[in-house]
Amino acid sequence: MILRLSGPFDLDATLCCGQVFRWERRDDWWLGVVGDDVLRVRQEGDVLEFSGVDEVFIKHYFSLDHDIIKIAEEIGKDGYIKAALRAYWGLRLVRQPPWECLVSFICATYKSVAAICQMLQKLSAKFGEGLSFEGYEYYAFPSADRLAAASLAELESCGLGYRASYVLETAIMVSNGRHDLVSIGRLPYEQAKRALLDFPGVGLKVADCVLLFSLEKTEAFPVDVWVKRILQRYYIDHFDADFARKLATQRGLSDSSYARLNAFGRAYFGAYAGYAQEYLYHYERCFANRKLEKGNRAYAKAKMS
């Protein structure tokens, strides 16, 4: 099927920016499993070609209803974010199934993206329902019920390490029906965040990722080591000297420091702070780090405000 895009969209950036882990490239197609559907997509200019699902699904999953131009005007507060917007223009948030998203980011702690992909792949192959699509075998992401019935050893065999018990306990909580992700998603941002913190393995950062990537809280602003670095490099003037020194010296990121950086992101970028976070994050990881030398980075900073 063919869909002519009416707004900016960059499929590659959208799938590579660290929000999803179960898409793979085969030739010039992207293949993914979403819920119980296997689908493939490719983009050529303003034409999106796809199969496996209908147009309504594609528009919803890739957030094609979001007005990127308006969002960019709203979050484009300075030269640095504008450069990121330019570099990956058309990057969009994906509306992921909440359960898979929750497990993904519980598994993501202290792991590289490649390792996260592998853990989720093993989990799906071991516990997920088999789905065949155009001659290949795929697996749906296992339900909470299925994972709740798994043993700790089985989960560990998927490479989860100490995350196995977090996933198991979380699966049991969801499976019991006492913690419903859809209901949590209906709460306002702060309340939904508090509710997510009940799950073992879910701290402030994981909660913000789940809120942003699957519960449609576009104001969520996850702060990981990359975002912390970005804020230190380009936005440090927005914080007092004491806090700046604290950020530079403390090893990880305490809850209070997290809360401050997170609050800044939401106050500064506004209702679509999550979009700002994704553009900044992807830009810093893929573009600024490699292609820009220190001189250019200083240049980018000089262009701010």
Add this chain to the structure above:
DNA sequence: ATTTGCCCTGGTGT
């Protein structure tokens, strides 16, 4: 209220 050490394991670079 904050800080510190530990958690498992696979990917990546040398």
Add this chain to the structure above:
DNA sequence: AACACCAGGGCAA
């Protein structure tokens, strides 16, 4: 080839 090194945090002491 084998072997450090460490990664997109959370938790408990």
